[in-house]
Amino acid sequence: MAYNRIYLNGTLLLDKEPGITSHDAVSQIRRTVSQRRIGHTGTLDPLAEGLLVICLGKATKVVQFLTNMEKTYKAEVTLGRTSPTYDAEGVDFNQAPFAAPDISVTEIDSMLDKFRGEFVQRVPVYSAVRVGGRRLYEAARNNEPVEPPERTVEIKELKVTGYDNPRLTLEVTCSKGTYIRSLAHDIGDELQCGAYLSHLRRTRVGKFSVDDALTLSEVEQLHEQGELGKRLLPYHKVLNYPAVTISDEFRTHVISGRDLTKDDIIKVHNSFEDGQTMMLRDTYGRVLAVGQAEIDSAALKGEIEKGRKLFTYLRVLN
Secondary structure, rough: OOOHHOOEEEEEEEEEOOOOOOHHHHHHHHHHHHOOOOOEEOOOOOOOOOOOEEEHHHHHHHHHHHHHOOOEEEEEEEEEEOOOOOOOOOOOOOOOOOOOOOOOHHHHHHHHHHHHHOOOEEEEOOOOOOOEEEEEEHHHOOOOOOOOOOEEEEEEEEEEEEEEEEEEEEEEEEOOOHHHHHHHHHHHHHHHOOOEEEEEEEEOOOEEEEEHHHHHHHHHHHHHOHHHHOOHHHHHHOOOEEEEEEOOHHOHHHOOOOOHHHHEEEEEEEOOOOOEEEEEEEOOOEEEEEEEOOOOOHHHHOOOOOOOOOOEEEEOOO
């Protein structure tokens, strides 16, 4: 069919269903659109659902700039049971649960202060993190001793949205690399009753919302109708960096990485500092390259010494 010959470029917001891996979701989209160059910007556990940001075609060039975005989750933590996987997969429901403490929402919220801001979190043993070149879950499944690494993570917001003993519901906004499974397990330790993550839905990645995402079946349907390309986000709607608009004459030199000069700049969009990530845009607003500023934007208003480097290319996108 004709639609299969369209090569798609752009960023797709996917609402992943529970029960499949992030890799499975990407593989299904590859089969649907019949192209290989597709990648995601951050995994979700198989039991988790919600927003995956996926880049297709040329848009895979910006994956490196999207992986550090903060994420927001709606989580359900069940108290009174433990799990080696920290989620429902590892729970032995044949064992009697521990009694969850008689505690108020106010007391729970106060306890959660321990997890607000920056703190050191231990990676779950059952995870895809590599230690010594091997996935942690491979060693765990073989009952091999392994020491999971610790990471400094940041939880920027942690709200109690409900508590109906033994189920505690939370909304969490956190940095890249934060394991909500570990948070659930640590809450159980803190309350001395055990806990596991019983449900997780990612609702936001950076400025993107799951409300704007498509399911896998919707992706397939839109592709069959030749309409999927209209739902893909171009660079300027995905990247959120300061930018300069360059002249039409300089535009053709971006592909070769020619040094930018003050005379090549038509307009500065948002201020930036030396060392900050920024973008080059053409007069139509299209993003041509991402790089590092080598000068403050304020300095562009004055005289610049000859030979002063203004911009270092990190990735040419056009």
